[in-house]
Each structure stands twice: as structure tokens, then as C-alpha cells.
Amino acid sequence: MDFDKFSISEFQRRGLNSTSSRKLADELEEAALQEIHSVLMPTMNKIIDELNKRGHQLTFYEDPIPGDISYRHKDGDGEMGLRIAVDTIISTGYSHLYDNNQSDEEIIEEVVDNLCKLIEPTDLI
Numbered sequence: 001m002d003f004d005k006f007s008i009s010e011f012q013r014r015g016l017n018s019t020s021s022r023k024l025a026d027e028l029e030e031a032a033l034q035e036i037h038s039v040l041m042p043t044m045n046k047i048i049d050e051l052n053k054r055g056h057q058l059t060f061y062e063d064p065i066p067g068d069i070s071y072r073h074k075d076g077d078g079e080m081g082l083r084i085a086v087d088t089i090i091s092t093g094y095s096h097l098y099d100n101n102q103s104d105e106e107i108i109e110e111v112v113d114n115l116c117k118l119i120e121p122t123d124l125i
Contacts, residue, residue, distance in 0.1 A: 001035045016095040025092040032090045037066035040086055044069050048084070056082055 006028045014021035041064065048058045048071055061072035067088045073081030 001031050006031075011094050014094075021094040025094050029090045029092040032092075033066045033088060036088055036090070037069075040069060040088070044071070044084075044086060051082070051084075058082065058084065061085070 006024065011021055011024060014024055052058055056073050057075060058071040058073050061070040061083070062068070064070070067090075068085075070083070070085035072083045075081065
């Protein structure tokens with residue numbers, strides 16, 4: 001991973017809330033996800049090997065991609081057993097979340113309003 005590419009001076013050069021700094025933040029997100037994935041895969045494979053030595057038949061449920069590694073036990077009868085997965089989320093931004101001119105109260109109100117839009121009233125029963 002090229003950390004120099006993501007220096008503070010590079011972000012500052014591109015400017016707060018700019019399309020260019022958003023693009024760089026997205027590139028950082030992808031680079032970090034790739035870096036973490038390269039560490040997670042061997043570790044998950046070791047865990048799966050050990051579990052399979054103890055009787056499980058874990059195989060990839062779907063082809064692993066950075067951010068989504070999933071194994072599932074399926075026996076000869078097609079019965080599903082143990083599932084083990086790692087979902088990785090990397091989030092980046094360079095002042096892209098809120099307007100720098102908003103007060104804390106305005107930001108909180110906006111967050112609450114957005115959450116309320118996601119929750120159906122019946123979900124609370």
C-alpha cells in the first residue's frame with residue numbers, strides 16, 4: 001500500500017469536500033480493504049482448516065472478495081450447517097459527511113431525521 005499517496009498534504013492540496021479529495025478518500029478505502037483482505041484470507045483459511053479437522057465440511061459459500069469472505073458447511077444430503085463469515089467495512093472521507101457550517105445540533109437533527117426515514121413504525125413494535 002502506497003501510504004505516501006494518502007498524505008495529509010495530498011488531501012489538503014485537493015481541498016475539503018472537493019470531488020478530487022472524495023476520489024482520493026475512495027482510493028484509500030479500496031487500498032485499505034485490499035490490505036486487510038490480504039491478512040484476513042490466510043487467517044480465515046487457517047481457522048477453516050482447523051474446524052474441518054474437527055469434522056466440519058466448510059467450503060466457500062461464495063467466491064471471496066475483499067470485504068466479504070464466507071464459508072458454509074454443506075453435508076452430502078445438502079443440509080446446511082455451520083456458517084462463518086467476515087464482512088469488512090472501511091469508511092473514509094475528507095469532510096464529506098456534513099457541511100462544515102452546520103452546528104452540532106443541526107448535524108444531530110439531520111442524522112435523526114435520516115434514521116427515522118429508514119425505520120418503519122411497525123419495526124418498533
